[in-house]
Amino acid sequence: MTPFSLRIFVADGDPDGLRIVEKSNWIGKALVFPRALLPQVKTRPELAQTGVYLLLGPRPDGEGDMLYVGEGDPIRPRLESHYAQKDFWTRAIGFTTTTAGxxxxxxxxxxxxxxxxxxxxAKRMPLDNANQPAxxxxxxxxRADMEVFLGHMLGMLPVLGVHAFEQAPAVSTSSLPTGTASVSPTLLYCKGKGIEASGYESTQGFVxxxxxxxxxDVVPSLETNxxxxxxQREDLIARGVVEIHGATYRFVQDYVFSSPSIAATFVLGMSSNGRTKWRDAQGRTLKEIQELEAEQ
Structure with missing residues (x-):
């Protein structure tokens, strides 16, 4: 991974308002703003350009966000249409270039x-897009130029709080250490009710x-409490993150949860403390490992 810097200009002095984000050695720029500001932001010259944009907002049926991806030539009319017709989104990110054309x-x-x-x-976030455009x-x-442009966008988005496009970090679990702390993550296990899962902590969350x-089957109290x-469980099943395999579900890809507790709750079908449920090969809990690392 190559280090880079971002320049964030808070255009109206409000940290939650319009932000213009530029990346070192890149011809593109991003405009980040809340939905409520579109009537003012739409006069910006950047939105009169051709570009691609993301709309994000809370899911109506659960916690977390959903996403819509669109393009416009120019962007402004598309955003105005979504302002009138799409209810879910609360913020937008538009990508265009520093020089028009x-x-x-x-x-x-x-x-x-x-x-x-x-x-x-990635299956990290539900999409409001109905179809996959060709x-x-x-x-x-x-095509090569656009792959480079896309790479810059994907590098910026996590810094802007958008992780929808990230695959789980590529780590060879066969070579993960199971002892003391290392540069590579420690492989951890969660067992119970005839199942076993493995995972590790990453900068994105718990994989x-x-x-x-x-x-x-989940315990009845999970639905109540x-x-x-x-x-979330039903959503990941519907999106194909796990598939039925005999008497259990099986993960068909590495998947990032926001915390070890949410991961353990999914695996065990009951509310769980991930810091005590995930253990290494020596039987040490994640809590014990973290406490030892803090002491060292």
Whole structure:
């Protein structure tokens, strides 16, 4: 990974208002703003350009956000349409270039298609997009340029609080250490009710590894006391993160949960403290490992 810097300009002096974000050595820029400011922001010259945009807002049926990816030539009319017709979104991020004319319709259609495909593959956030748009025909040079542009966008988005396109960190679990702290994460295990799952902590959250098992039936108290966890569970099942395998669910990909407790709750089908449920090969809990690392 290559270090980079971002320049964030708070255009109206309000940290929660319009922010213009530029990345070192990149021709693009991002405009980040809440929905309520669109009537003022839409006069910005950047939104008169061709670009791609994200709409984010709370899910109506559970905790967390949902996402819509779109493109516009220019962006402004599309945002005005969504302002009138789409209810869920509360903030927008628009990507265009520092100099007008550097992106055309085919470029942003390519970016839109790639972003939707990446979000569907990552399964981190539900999409409001109904269809997967086809990639437009681009020359080899244009396609290469847009892959670079996309790479810059994907590098910026987590800094802006958007993790919808991130796959779980690529770590070879066969070589993960199971002893003392290391640069590589420690592989941890969660067992119970005839199932076993493995996972590890990462900068994105807690990763449950592909092939891990999860119970099919949840305890009744989960629905009563943690209904949002049940909704999340049903959503990940619907999105194909896990599939039925005999008498258990099995993860078909590495998947990042926001915390070890949420991961353990999903695996065990009951409200769980991840810091005590996840253990290393020596039987030490995540809590014990973290306390030891803090002392060292």
């Amino acid at each position: 550097q992106l055309n319709k085919a470029h942003v259609q390519f970016l839109e298609s790639r972003l939707i495909a990446l979000a569907r593959a 990639e437009p025909s681009l020359s080899e040079a244009d 449950v590894c592909k092939g891990s098992q999860a119970v099919v 943690k209904p949002a966890r049940l909704v």
